[in-house]
Amino acid sequence: MPVRVGVGGDLTASEPVRDALAELESLRNDRLEDAVRFDLVLDAMPDAVVLVDDRGVITRANAGAGRLAGLEASALVGRTLASLLGERAPATPMQLFERAPEGRFTFDAAVESAADRPPVPVSVSCCLLRDTSARVVGAVYVARDLSETRLLVSRLEQAEARWRLIAQLGDEAPPRLGLLEAADQQARLAQ
Numbered sequence: 001m002p003v004r005v006g007v008g009g010d011l012t013a014s015e016p017v018r019d020a021l022a023e024l025e026s027l028r029n030d031r032l033e034d035a036v037r038f039d040l041v042l043d044a045m046p047d048a049v050v051l052v053d054d055r056g057v058i059t060r061a062n063a064g065a066g067r068l069a070g071l072e073a074s075a076l077v078g079r080t081l082a083s084l085l086g087e088r089a090p091a092t093p094m095q096l097f098e099r100a101p102e103g104r105f106t107f108d109a110a111v112e113s114a115a116d117r118p119p120v121p122v123s124v125s126c127c128l129l130r131d132t133s134a135r136v137v138g139a140v141y142v143a144r145d146l147s148e149t150r151l152l153v154s155r156l157e158q159a160e161a162r163w164r165l166i167a168q169l170g171d172e173a174p175p176r177l178g179l180l181e182a183a184d185q186q187a188r189l190a191q
Contacts, residue, residue, distance in 0.1 A: 008090060037147060048111075048122070048143040051129070054136060056081045056092040068145060070113040081141065085109045093128055093139040102130075111143065121146040 048065035049158055051059050058076050065071035069084060081089050088109050096105055104127045109120035122143040127139035129138040162184075 050141050053138045
């Protein structure tokens with residue numbers, strides 16, 4: 001829509017103004033494309049990813065964060081980070097900066113799920129988000145579910161304990177192994 005200036009003047013009639021308006025429109029379209037790309041990358045990440053503002057309130061969350069919490073990702077928006085990651089998480093990005101002046105920090109936490117299941121152990125990495133003038137405007141947190149890793153470590157420790165016992169038993173191992181396997185079977189059934 002033309003902008004009229006003065007009597008009968010059309011501001012958009014000048015070529016420099018038309019060029020500036022076209023450049024603004026192009027920049028606007030580029031930003032929209034960037035936002036779409038960002039959303040695609042965020043949702044493609046298997047780990048839980050949340051962005052918080054400078055007060056520690058979740059402003060964006062991906063599907064991985066929703067799965068981890070047992071909620072829709074959109075239900076996490078507006079909640080505090082502490083409500084998702086517990087008190088070990090820095091409540092605000094400035095508390096993150098106080099703990100790690102370089103702006104990066106890693107910690108372990110347990111995510112309380114909305115579903116009827118025990119807390120999920122996670123490893124959390126986070127870093128500050130800054131605007132173009134280097135002012136802290138928020139932080140991004142990435143949480144990786146450690147449930148499967150801990151289960152595998154437990155199984156490896158059990159296997160290692162069995163091999164140590166076999167080594168200690170030496171020649172007596174074959175007859176006594178049958179007894180050990182039966183005891184292991186009973187222990188598994190009891191769980």
